Amino acid sequence: MLKEERQQIIVEILEEEHKIIATDLSRRLSVSEDTIRRDLKELDKQGLIKRVHSGALRVGPPVVDFTTRQHISSDIKTILAKKAMDFIKDEMVILIDGGTTNLQFVNQLPLTLKATIITNSPPIAMALEDHQDVEVIMIGGTLFKQSMVTLGIDTVEALETMRADLYIMGVYNIDPHIGISVPSISEALVKRKMVNVSAKTLAMVTSDKLDTVSNHIICPTSQLTYLITENVNDRVKKLYDNQEIVVVS
Structure with missing residues (x-):
């Protein structure tokens, strides 16, 4: 599975389930926890998710005027x-x-x-x-x-x-x-x-x-x-x- 495809799946899972745990995501996507953590870090930098200690949460609605x-x-x-x-x-x-x-x-x-x-x-x-x-x-x-x-x-x-x-x-x-x-x-x-x-x-x-x-x-x-x-x-x-x-x- 390509990185971009895997990260898109992560975003879709998070949108549906609201919260994801890195260890659980590693098992579900059959990749190492280190890979998942790198994915979460990249997605957080892109503003697509919010990293927390054990995994990630959804990003709330954009802050507008x-x-x-x-x-x-x-x-x-x-x-x-x-x-x-x-x-x-x-x-x-x-x-x-x-x-x-x-x-x-x-x-x-x-x-x-x-x-x-x-x-x-x-x-x-x-x-x-x-x-x-x-x-x-x-x-x-x-x-x-x-x-x-x-x-x-x-x-x-x-x-x-x-x-x-x-x-x-x-x-x-x-x-x-x-x-x-x-x-x-x-x-x-x-x-x-x-x-x-x-x-x-x-x-x-x-x-x-x-x-x-x-x-x-x-x-x-x-x-x-x-x-x-x-x-x-x-x-x-x-x-x-x-x-x-x-x-x-």
Whole structure:
């Protein structure tokens, strides 16, 4: 089997199974583990997979600007956002960071909601303009234009004085073993602080982000309270159930 053919098979297996172990792949393709490791290293350099200690994970969706992401899987994001409404009650203090799924969530909030919403996302703050009984607290900092959120030491320090009933976390990548991760260390630090100041954390995750990993870990998945997703198979659901996460799919 040619190297290019073998590497294409590896990518196809990973796309179907979401995670591969080097030793298992060696047996399945009848080549040495050293050969598999070289393949994984090359595929990782090409950005086709993400190497981890024992094998590889899928690469998550490409990191693109906020406006572009608004038009990707918008119908699915709306469905996830509607499911999240079951966890929203009047008089809650809700912390919401950036993300197009989170923006869809805000768009689904009833105009009669009475709550306090804290956010570091200008688009989300603006989307709450017509919610007369929602107090909106905008957290300052340096605007990270790609994600349209404020980040930095000012953002983290502002969060020190806040406590939320529920944190709606925007998710880039999630794996039940490795945790929740993002490409940017600045976003990781702010999101980690948001988890720490909130009683519960909810994440709405499209299926292309499941079993993927990025460079900066925010927290273990066990710190999630609710995971709202789509097309989750029994194997993955069990992994989250074992961490006492309420999975809605």
